[in-house]
Amino acid sequence: MTVLGGKKETKLKVKKKESIFIRGNQRIENIFKDHRKKEFVIIFSLLFTLIIYLFSLTTFGKELEDKTIDLRFRSFPIPEKADSSIVLISIDDNSLNYFSENGISWPWPRDFYGEIVNYLTAAEAKLVLFDLLFFEKDIERDETDSEYTDNVFAKSLQNAGNVILSAKLTHDQNNIPELSKFYLNIEKNQNFPKFTSGKFPIKEFLNSTCDLGIINIVPDHDGVIRQIPIIYDINDKYLTASALSAYLNIKNTNKVSLKSGEIQINELKIPLTKNNEYFINFYAEGGTKSPFEYYTFSSVMQSALAEKFGSEATLAKNIFKDKIIIIGATGSGIEDFIKTPFANPFPGMEMWATIISNFLNEDFVKKVNLLNFFIIFILNLLTFILFNRFSHNKGLILAFIPILFYTAFVFIFWNYYRILFSLTLPIISFVLVFAFTSLMSFWAEDKAKKEIQKVFTRYLHPDVIKNLLDDPNSIELGGKEIQATVLFTDIADFTTFSENKRAPELIKSLNQYFETLTGFVLKNNGLLDKYTGDGIMAIFGAPLTSKDHAKLACKMAIEHRNFISRIILENPTLSIVDNFHNNTRIGINSGLIVAGNLGSYLRMDYTAIGDDVNLAARLEGVNKIYKTKIIISEATYQMVKDDFICRELDLLKVKGKNEPTNIFELLSENNSENRNEFNWVDDFNTAIGFYRDGNWQKALNLFSQIPVSDYCMKLFIERCEKLLAEKPDNWNPVITLTSK
Numbered sequence: 017m018t019v020l021g022g023k024k025e026t027k028l029k030v031k032k033k034e035s036i037f038i039r040g041n042q043r044i045e046n047i048f049k050d051h052r053k054k055e056f057v058i059i060f061s062l063l064f065t066l067i068i069y070l071f072s073l074t075t076f077g078k079e080l081e082d083k084t085i086d087l088r089f090r091s092f093p094i095p096e097k098a099d100s101s102i103v104l105i106s107i108d109d110n111s112l113n114y115f116s117e118n119g120i121s122w123p124w125p126r127d128f129y130g131e132i133v134n135y136l137t138a139a140e141a142k143l144v145l146f147d148l149l150f151f152e153k154d155i156e157r158d159e160t161d162s163e164y165t166d167n168v169f170a171k172s173l174q175n176a177g178n179v180i181l182s183a184k185l186t187h188d189q190n191n192i193p194e195l196s197k198f199y200l201n202i203e204k205n206q207n208f209p210k211f212t213s214g215k216f217p218i219k220e221f222l223n224s225t226c227d228l229g230i231i232n233i234v235p236d237h238d239g240v241i242r243q244i245p246i247i248y249d250i251n252d253k254y255l256t257a258s259a260l261s262a263y264l265n266i267k268n269t270n271k272v273s274l275k276s277g278e279i280q281i282n283e284l285k286i287p288l289t290k291n292n293e294y295f296i297n298f299y300a301e302g303g304t305k306s307p308f309e310y311y312t313f314s315s316v317m318q319s320a321l322a323e324k325f326g327s328e329a330t331l332a333k334n335i336f337k338d339k340i341i342i343i344g345a346t347g348s349g350i351e352d353f354i355k356t357p358f359a360n361p362f363p364g365m366e367m368w369a370t371i372i373s374n375f376l377n378e379d380f381v382k383k384v385n386l387l388n389f390f391i392i393f394i395l396n397l398l399t400f401i402l403f404n405r406f407s408h409n410k411g412l413i414l415a416f417i418p419i420l421f422y423t424a425f426v427f428i429f430w431n432y433y434r435i436l437f438s439l440t441l442p443i444i445s446f447v448l449v450f451a452f453t454s455l456m457s458f459w460a461e462d463k464a465k466k467e468i469q470k471v472f473t474r475y476l477h478p479d480v481i482k483n484l485l486d487d488p489n490s491i492e493l494g495g496k497e498i499q500a501t502v503l504f505t506d507i508a509d510f511t512t513f514s515e516n517k518r519a520p521e522l523i524k525s526l527n528q529y530f531e532t533l534t535g536f537v538l539k540n541n542g543l544l545d546k547y548t549g550d551g552i553m554a555i556f557g558a559p560l561t562s563k564d565h566a567k568l569a570c571k572m573a574i575e576h577r578n579f580i581s582r583i584i585l586e587n588p589t590l591s592i593v594d595n596f597h598n599n600t601r602i603g604i605n606s607g608l609i610v611a612g613n614l615g616s617y618l619r620m621d622y623t624a625i626g627d628d629v630n631l632a633a634r635l636e637g638v639n640k641i642y643k644t645k646i647i648i649s650e651a652t653y654q655m656v657k658d659d660f661i662c663r664e665l666d667l668l669k670v671k672g673k674n675e676p677t678n679i680f681e682l683l684s685e686n687n688s689e690n691r692n693e694f695n696w697v698d699d700f701n702t703a704i705g706f707y708r709d710g711n712w713q714k715a716l717n718l719f720s721q722i723p724v725s726d727y728c729m730k731l732f733i734e735r736c737e738k739l740l741a742e743k744p745d746n747w748n749p750v751i752t753l754t755s756k
């Protein structure tokens with residue numbers, strides 16, 4: 017690999033692909049030598065798994081996991097799985113307004129419900145469930161008698177034989193009615209919610225209903241309903257929740273057995289949580305976006321009355337045939353909404369519909385608690401191995417991969433199988449392992465940083481060292497591709513200046529020269545890469561990236577040129593050092609370079625390589641052709657053309673490059689004073705355009721009118737005159753250099 021610098025070339029051969037940071041890594045390895053044993057990895061993986069288990073028992077741990085479960089419900093709804101045999105009749109605002117306009121206010125007479133039950137019975141509905149409480153007798157009205165309306169409803173219940181009424185259990189000391197026909201025949205001393213009394217349907221309704229459904233629900237700690245009891249203990253007797261009562265009646269069975277973590281009904285096994293509750297598998301949002309079919313109470317009532325009196329019904333009776341009907345309230349003031357994983361209000365009766373559908377289709381959420389902790393242990397083990405095997409940053413990146421795969425695995429199994437793997441616990445465990453390994457390696461990395469300072473301070477720029485201290489693992493052979501600007505300098509006629517000079521005097525003068533030149537580089541945030549005999553190589557935009565790298569390089573070159581201009585004005589008699597500055601030629605190019613630490617275990621330098629580096633070196637030498645001081649490439653010009661005044665020169669194909677590059681002479685910063693001084697540049701650039709287009713006479717005329725007489729101007733005037741004389745057939749404005 018060749019790095020060019022002015023007249024001289026220095027070849028840097030990479031002989032051995034070892035990093036100086038190996039020594040720092042050896043320090044780290046000594047610290048972790050015992051901890052990296054298999055026993056250490058396994059023991060600490062188990063320890064962190066135990067910590068995570070204890071955390072999962074806390075309220076905060078449960079809340080975190082619950083929020084991810086809610087996210088899963090919202091992200092992956094399954095409305096298509098809701099059982100179409102379940103139909104909801106809603107006492108909504110339309111129904112309340114309809115009857116209110118007809119002089120019937122809420123609460124409605126009980127014979128209304130009797131009419132609905134009679135209609136649904138005639139329609140051959142499979143089951144009717146009221147998500148309403150009838151624990152008091154009907155109120156007296158002017159137009160109706162409460163005893164009559166209650167008897168009408170009770171008679172319709174008796175005739176139907178498939179209506180379930182609701183009850184709400186309490187902890188009062190009130191006497192409870194005779195409920196023996198509703199009790200579930202299971203073993204006593206089961207761990208179910210205990211109650212002493214309740215609000216039960218009045219005696220007439222209890223005697224007529226086919227079953228009783230308990231509607232007590234207790235939300236989770238955050239107010240969200242995710243799981244509910246489906247069996248309740250009232251004075252050591254057991255009643256069932258509305259959904260379970262409905263399922264038992266649909267299947268016409270009373271054979272229920274309890275096993276560890278489940279309820280078995282014939283072949284159906286309903287999973288229970290550790291609190292003996294049922295975890296609801298919600299299908300989708302409720303209400304207006306419900307997957308279940310909704311009908312308003314008023315429309316059903318109109319159809320019932322039309323059917324009764326021989327009129328045309330608005331609803332076809334057969335839509336309720338073999339359906340499971342749930343009647344509940346959603347109207348303002350009487351609504352029964354609950355908070356679920358979905359954001360919108362969720363009608364309570366739709367929750368019972370969801371659970372019944374779960375039972376009918378065995379759509380259960382499957383919890384895998386033990387498997388969760390085995391997975392956490394495996395992930396902990398893998399994370400420890402990755403952090404111990406690789407550098408900490410690389411280990412962190414690699415450890416994210418199994419976490420991402422696991423997260424995808426969790427969502428896939430939830431979406432397709434409703435298997436509930438823990439999402440938060442593995443991630444929290446990963447954070448704990450990362451924090452632990454970070455603490456363990458902290459002082460070792462501190463030792464490695466001190467080693468870096470000791471080795472590199474001698475020959476690297478302080479900014480480079482700071483960069484390496486921020487990321488010690490970046491010290492490795494090779495480098496990375498970055499956009500930067502490279503600047504090369506050289507002293508014209510250095511051999512002439514050095515003649516008849518003693519070596520100590522010459523070295524002293526060069527050191528003074530380099531000290532000043534280096535100061536301009538550092539002032540403009542450049543990196544002094546190396547000294548190349550009587551020149552330097554500087555990089556702008558590395559190792560610390562900068563969007564203004566081209567501008568900074570050009571600013572450094574102009575500041576240096578202005579510096580020597582001031583010296584000449586103040587003292588026309590120049591010293592050797594002043595002559596060095598006055599004869600400094602600069603080449604600048606911007607582009608993609610490979611910058612990094614190159615070398616071997618014994619010696620390493622931070623430098624840059626690549627075609628764009630070589631082009632910068634070539635451009636420094638091109639100054640000889642045009643007797644200029646600063647030449648920049650097209651790439652650099654495009655980045656600084658608004659900030660600096662530049663004179664366009666030639667399309668140049670340098671040795672080793674197939675494509676020509678447009679080159680420019682950098683003249684000054686672009687301000688009002690300089691624009692006046694260099695107001696001829698636009699005409700020069702226009703003349704260059706004529707010259708390249710083959711309009712040599714126009715170019716010659718314009719060049720001749722420009723009030724500047726320097727070598728470049730004379731060069732192009734001579735070219736135009738020669739071309740006009742020779743009139744070549746195949747004109748090509750590209751200049752090809754055959755030497756470096």
